[in-house]
Amino acid sequence: MFFTYLRRELRRRRKAALVVASGLALGIALVIVVSSVSSGMGKAQEKVLQSLYGLGTDMTVTKAMETSEGGGERPERPRFSFDAQAEGSGEEQSTDHVMVQGFQSLADSTVDKVGEQSGVADAVGGLSLQVVKVSGEFTRGRFQQDGQDGGQGGPGGAGGAEPSEGGRVQGGGADFDVNSYSVYGTDVTEPELGPLTSSRITDGRTFKASETDAKVAVVDSAHAKEKELETGDTVTVKGTKFKIIGIATAESGDAAADLYLPLKQAQTLADAKDKVTTIYVRATDSQQIDSVKSAIQKNVSGTTVTTSADLADTVSGSLSTASSLATGVGTWLSVAVLVTAFLVAGLLTSSAVSRRVREFGTLKALGWNSGRVTGQVVGEAVVHGLMGGVLGIALGLAGAYAVTAISPTLQAELGGGAGGSGGMGGPVGGPGREAAAKTLEVALTAPVGLTTVALAVGLAVAGGLVAGAFGGWRASRLRPADALRRVA
Known part of the structure; x- marks a missing residue:
């Protein structure tokens, strides 16, 4: 009887049902779009942070900036020497100067100290260098x-x-001619941690664990294209030739360095034996990153610890603006529209009940109690909500697909200021490369997960219950005498 009556009433009041369902659908669709765009913002920010961090890295440790009343000891300026030749005028000469990024380094024994801290799963050191080549x-x-x-x-x-x-x-x-490029010395025995993990090998191979002191190199794809380098070629740094074994392409669009070398080779080139500039740390539990950071700062003196949360605060540009809009204005707008849709659905349902006074009064006269009448109204409202949910999910998926298809480009500007020395021109916590100071462009997507769809279904049912509560309360107060007064 319940479903028979329900089907008849929905068919008879199609326009009213469509109006209620459409109002709920708009609110639900907006929630889906805002949620998916917010999720896309998070993924875009992750891509930006991957250009600073290696995959799986929870925090980085760098040397704390040293300050003194006299301004500290200034680093030695690079000097370039050329031979004055009596013969052979016009012969090209060149020289390389290899500098540690930021002129700040840690003893590699610090890597072991960091790795011994409670909550640290793994720690690996790296050396970031800047090479200035003068030739002519x-x-x-x-x-x-x-x-x-x-x-x-x-x-x-x-x-x-x-x-x-x-x-x-x-x-x-x-x-x-003066040419500058970045070199990063990576610990080849720890391939799962460090900045090279944010790139994928698109040609050749990566380092082997046995190549700790081998004269081999991996080149970033952008640098390889600029210098017309291929796998199997050789590059010369400070008179030492390195064979290119692979080409790496940064997943986030901006590489950590132009050239990657085994850590020992990089230390030799920079006369920085047993030195590192950055320690990459992976925590045993992502929920304990703050406590691990505190432990390292307390027990390993002279260091600055930077987490991904610290780096996220340095990201500005249109990505930051869009993220604020999506999480702030977008969320409140969704809530406002959704509440309005619930209220409108409730008022329309209540209004429909007022027009059905004679019908419900007659049903009560035939033996229907107030609970049964209320249940009938609530059932109709829940069906309206489910119809609105289906329509809202369809509209929301269409909107999210449109955002992904258009893929608007957002800009992310990376700046310092979170503490720690990232190196010359480099961002905080990163390996201190020059390229990372550039503005990154990230394509925005709007992925829709099962959680978002489940949220939409829940909102649809909630909307139906809210509307049914309005109408059911009105219907429960009707008396058979009200119906008899309206009989002509």
């Missing part, structure tokens, strides 16, 4: 006396004679 050639000038050409050479001309009055030197000079 000198060109000798030509001494020319008035009215005749002199020979190529120095002030004495080609024959070494003293220049006569009225003579002059023409031409000559130097043409040098």
Whole structure:
């Protein structure tokens, strides 16, 4: 009897049912879109942080900035020396200067100290370097006396004679090019931790655990394209040749370094034996990151610990703005629309009950009690809510798909300020590479999970119950006498 009456009433009041369901659907669809966009924001931020952190890294440890009244000891400036050759004018000369990023380093024994702290599952050190390569050639000038050409050479001309009055030197000079790129020394025995894990090998292979002191290298794909390098080629750093065994492509669009070398080789190049710039830490429990951070800061002096939460605070640009809108304005807007939809559904249901006074009064006269009438109204309202839920889920999925299809590009600017030294121009907590200071572009997606769909179903049922509560309360107060008064 219940379902028969329910089916008949829904068919008879199709327009009213569609209005109630549509109102609920709009609110539910907005909730789905906002939830999926917020989830997409989180994934976009994760991609940005992966350009600073390696996959699986919970925190990084760097040397604390040293301050003194005198401003501290200034690092030695790079010096470049070239030979002055008597012969062979025009011969190209080049020299490399390898510097530790930020001029701040830790003893590699600190890695063991960090690894011994409670709550630390694994810790691995790395050395971030900046290589400045100067290459070019000198060109000798030509001494020319008035009215005749002199020979190529120095002030004495080609024959070494003293220049006569009225003579002059023409031409000559130097043409040098300065090229800078980043190098990261990685612990090849720990391939699952460190900045190289945020890139995938697209050609060749990665390091083997046995290549701790091998002259091999992995090159970032962007750097390889710029320098026209391929797997099997060699690169020379400070006179040492390294064979390229693989090409790595950063998952987040920005690589940690241009060139990756085994840690021992990087330490040798920078004359930084037993030194590291960054320690990458993985916690045993992601819920205890704060306590692990506190333990390291307390027990390992002279260090700064940076977590992913600290780095997230340094992300600005349109990504940060859009994330704030999605979590703030978007959430409150969804709540407001949803509450409005519930109220409208309740009022429409209550209004419909007022128009059915004669019907419900007659049913009570035939023996229906108040509970049965109320149950009938609530059942109709719940069906309206489920219809709105189905329609809302369809609209929400369409909206999320549209956002993903368009994939608007968001910009994320990475800045310092969370403590710790990331190196020259590098962000806090990172390996201190120059490239990471650039603005990153991340495509926004709107993934819809099962949790979001379950939330939509719950809201649909809740909307039906709210509307049914309004109508049921009104219906429960009707008396058979009300129906008899309205009989013509």
